[in-house]
Amino acid sequence: MDDSVIISNAFHHVAWGTPISIYFWLVGASAGSFVLSAFGWVFGIKRYKPLALSASILAIVMLLIVPVLLIWDLGKPLRFIYLMLPGYWHSTGPMAWGALLIMSYPVSMFIYVYFVVKNDQFWARFVGIIAIVLALSTHWYTGVVMELNPGRYINHTALAPLLFLTGAFISGIGLMIIVLWIQNFFVRPEKRIEWSLMEEMAQYMMYGIVFDIFLLYLDFMQTHYGTESEMLGHGEVLMGIFNFPYVWLETVIGLFIPLAILVSPLKRTRLGVYGASFLVAFGVYGMRIWWVMGGQYLQSFY
């Protein structure tokens, strides 16, 4: 069997690339930031109220970059409007669901921010609940849109949305801590976010990292003990061509080093918390790269 070799074939481009992977990362970090924003106004944890506005604005800003990536990545940018027209909308297409979510999520966030600024607890909570469902759904959809391709063996797992949501949660917190750190330089002392709150957020981030490592381990088990395609996808594509984003950027830089920092005495130092936050926020992007391009790469030789 090993004596046969493929000598000629058509060449196939990978269809979704860097812009889509950045979009997945942005939507995730946006959803994660919004969850933090909702801690105070939706879940009633009062000490989180001061950061609600910053977190919402960060979530909105990141989401405003998304259309630039998505629309200009289309072959026909003007036709993005088709995704909103009832005559074109296809109910079985995951991307059609995503289009609705991506449109409604920022609208709900804007309304939520309006009520937060107006200090209207009832309506902020009411709209916040809707917005948080939309935030999670928008990111759930990014996992699902690739999961529902049975031919992409690396992506075809029910763990996909969970992996995305957990990554969103930790990268959102990481990015939020960095933003709050920068924000503290520019606001009056009484408006600054307390250090103890950031320590607490880092603690939540640590739980998220542990859960993310657990999910990654489950995914590893499935591919390692799975079909030949899954083993090949993991063993040769992810550990080979996508070794840096998969092993180094996501697993080592994005998960294990921050975890080591956050379980050590360094977690009480500013350098430790900010460093871990930075690594997590950008390490998660490694997962978006291998997830989007790795699954397609294997098949490009078929």
Place this chain on the structure above:
Amino acid sequence: MVIDLRKCIGCMSCVVACKAEYGVPLGVWRTWVKVADKGRYPHTKRVFMPRLCNHCDYPICVRNCPTQATFKNEDGFVLQRYNRCIGCRTCVVACPYNARHLLPEARKGKNLPRLVVDKCTFCIHRVKKGLVPACVQACVGGARIFGDLNDPKSQVAKLVSKEQVSVLKPELGTSPSVYYIGGDWAIMDENHSYKFRSRQLVEEFNTFKKNHFGDAFADIVEGESTMYWVGKNMADFIASIPHKAAGVFNAFKKLIFG
């Protein structure tokens, strides 16, 4: 369609006929022929496998398309509507057979479709006139046989019922309409295609990626830094925006001023 691999001699007439029938641009294919060498010298054999859209009974591309640009017609042909396609490439990602491609922007004819997804149509325009698809017409060995599987008297129905046939990736449940006779696992299996690709094929593919960027900003050149290509793809994407924006601007101008 039935493809009798015992009769395929790898002449590529089908590929040329398809390219000529539709003016398929450089770097993309509606049909192609995969080639593998088997055995060890002096006991070697060259095997071929023509590939095309499988016109699945349960096509993932149709299910996943967000704008109903691709559909399955009443005769079972999976077809593409250029005027509905937004070029999102969801169907390209969904297709387990690599049967879809994005038409490149650089095409000679002014009114030819660009940056929308294209695929094999089983030459529906010929079939409607009682002709066979161009690839079937051009096949010198008679390896490609086309017909109605629901008609028990058709040659394809007889072949499928009599011969040992196989389909590609049956485990995915797509129920393909392209059947192979005499299929060799060495060339039909996806994992084998990846694991046992020749060094020369990898180098050719790398050269192809460097010269045919595609319009998806997604290719990674094997053997070079992955992160470099991730960054390069993003830089190329950003560089493409003004050009696409000019296209949008011109479309608006045309709409308003005629």
